[in-house]
Amino acid sequence: MKKIELPEKNTWKQILQRPVIDTATLEQQVRGVLNVIKQDGDTAVFQFTRQFDGVQLSSLEVTEEEIAIGIQKVPDELKRAIKQAANNIRVFHEKQRSGIEVVETMAGVRCWRKSVGIDKVGLYIPGGTAPLFSTILMLAIPAQIAGCKEVILCSPPDKEGNLNPAILYAASLTGVHRIFKVGGVQAIGAMAYGTVTIPKVYKIFGPGNQYVTCAKQLVQQEGTAIDMPAGPSEVCVLADTTANASFVAADLLSQAEHGTDSQVLLVSTDTQLIDDVMKELKVQLNDLPRKDLAAKALENSKAVLVKNMDDAIALVNEYAAEHLILSCENDESVAEKITNAGSVFLGNYSPESVGDYASGTNHTLPTNGFARAYSGVSLDSFVKKITYQRLTKEGLSAIAPTVTAMAAAEGLEAHKKAVTIRL
Structure with missing residues (x-):
C-alpha cells in the first residue's frame, strides 16, 4: 500500500484512478462469445462451460433432487446464519414498499403511480474462488417482495459439475424458481437471449468479474436491462485519530481479499494512524488464507494523508466509493456531507462485512465511481413505476x-x- 502525503488537489484525479483494463480487447472477446450464444443457444453454453470452467455437463438445470441433496450438506449453524441474514434483509426491504397515492392536480384531473414487479429477472451469482451465496439473499428477497413472476439463477459449476450447497440452500429459502449451472459470459448471454433450456429475462442482476461486467453492459445495448455497471469491489475508509488502526486494517483487508483487481483506499488526517494501519496490514495479512490475492490488491491501493476533515470529505466524495467507512469523530455530521457513495458505515463498530451479509442493507452496489450517479440495488430495482390518469x-x-x-x-x-x- 502506497502512502501519499498532503497531495495537491490537482493531483487527486490521478491518485484516485482505478486499475485500468484494455476495454477494446475485452469487448471484442466478450462480444464473440455472446454472438455464438445468440446463434447456437444451449450447444454454445455447453461448449463454453467446458472451455472456461473445465467441466462437461450432461444438463444445465439443477434438479429438485440435486437441490435436496445440496441442502442436506449445509451445516445447521450456517443455515441459522443465512436465515437470520435473510430475515434482516427482508425487514429492511419490506419497508421500501410505497403505497398508491392519488393526486388531483386540478379539478377533475387525477393522477397516480403504481409499482409493478418486473415479470422475468435473472440473477448472476459468482462461484469460483468465493461462491457468493449471500448475493442470492440480496437479490432474490427484493425480487420476491416486488412480485417478480419468474426468478432464475445462474452460477458457475465446480469441476464435478455441482453448485455450492449454500447457494442451493439460499436459492431455495428465497423462492428462486429455477437454477442453472452456468457461469461467466455464457450465463449472461443465455439469460439475455434465451435458449431452449434457459429462459430469456427482462433484467439481469448480480456482480461478476470484468468479463461478466462487460457482457452485462453489451447485452444492455441490445435491450436487456441490468442492475448497474458494477466492476471490481472497493472500499474507502475515512479515519482520524479516534480510529482503531487494527479495525481499519481489517476492513481494508476484508475488501482486498475479494480479488487482485479489488481496490482499497485509506484517507486520514493523522499520519501516525496511517503508519499504524500499514503495520497492522502486514501482521494481519499473514493470517489470511487468501493473502496472495489480498497482497496483490494492496499493491494497487493507497493511503492518503490530508490536511483536515474538509479535504478528507472532498476527497472521498471525489472517489465515490462502493463502500465508505467513517471511522472518525462526529461521524454522523460527516455523513451528512457525503454525496457520493454506494453504502456508508458509521463509527468504529460498523464493519463493511456486516453490510455484506446481514445488517439488512443491500450489498449490490455501484463501483468504479458510478456511485456519483447510481444507487445500490433496492426494492425499486425490481419494479417498474407505471403512471395512470383519469379525467x-x-x-x-x-x-x-x-x-x-x-x-x-x-x-x-x-x-x-x-x-x-x-x-
Whole structure:
C-alpha cells in the first residue's frame, strides 16, 4: 500500500484512478462469445462451460433432487446464519414498499403511480474462488417482495459439475424458481437471449468479474436491462485519530481479499494512524488464507494523508466509493456531507462485512465511481413505476386550453384535435 502525503488537489484525479483494463480487447472477446450464444443457444453454453470452467455437463438445470441433496450438506449453524441474514434483509426491504397515492392536480384531473414487479429477472451469482451465496439473499428477497413472476439463477459449476450447497440452500429459502449451472459470459448471454433450456429475462442482476461486467453492459445495448455497471469491489475508509488502526486494517483487508483487481483506499488526517494501519496490514495479512490475492490488491491501493476533515470529505466524495467507512469523530455530521457513495458505515463498530451479509442493507452496489450517479440495488430495482390518469369531462374542459395551446405551438395539430374532438 502506497502512502501519499498532503497531495495537491490537482493531483487527486490521478491518485484516485482505478486499475485500468484494455476495454477494446475485452469487448471484442466478450462480444464473440455472446454472438455464438445468440446463434447456437444451449450447444454454445455447453461448449463454453467446458472451455472456461473445465467441466462437461450432461444438463444445465439443477434438479429438485440435486437441490435436496445440496441442502442436506449445509451445516445447521450456517443455515441459522443465512436465515437470520435473510430475515434482516427482508425487514429492511419490506419497508421500501410505497403505497398508491392519488393526486388531483386540478379539478377533475387525477393522477397516480403504481409499482409493478418486473415479470422475468435473472440473477448472476459468482462461484469460483468465493461462491457468493449471500448475493442470492440480496437479490432474490427484493425480487420476491416486488412480485417478480419468474426468478432464475445462474452460477458457475465446480469441476464435478455441482453448485455450492449454500447457494442451493439460499436459492431455495428465497423462492428462486429455477437454477442453472452456468457461469461467466455464457450465463449472461443465455439469460439475455434465451435458449431452449434457459429462459430469456427482462433484467439481469448480480456482480461478476470484468468479463461478466462487460457482457452485462453489451447485452444492455441490445435491450436487456441490468442492475448497474458494477466492476471490481472497493472500499474507502475515512479515519482520524479516534480510529482503531487494527479495525481499519481489517476492513481494508476484508475488501482486498475479494480479488487482485479489488481496490482499497485509506484517507486520514493523522499520519501516525496511517503508519499504524500499514503495520497492522502486514501482521494481519499473514493470517489470511487468501493473502496472495489480498497482497496483490494492496499493491494497487493507497493511503492518503490530508490536511483536515474538509479535504478528507472532498476527497472521498471525489472517489465515490462502493463502500465508505467513517471511522472518525462526529461521524454522523460527516455523513451528512457525503454525496457520493454506494453504502456508508458509521463509527468504529460498523464493519463493511456486516453490510455484506446481514445488517439488512443491500450489498449490490455501484463501483468504479458510478456511485456519483447510481444507487445500490433496492426494492425499486425490481419494479417498474407505471403512471395512470383519469379525467372527467369537466376536467378535460378545464385543462383543454393549456393542452391545445401547447400542441398548436409545437405544430402538432393531431394532438390538439384529440382534445377538441371530445369537447
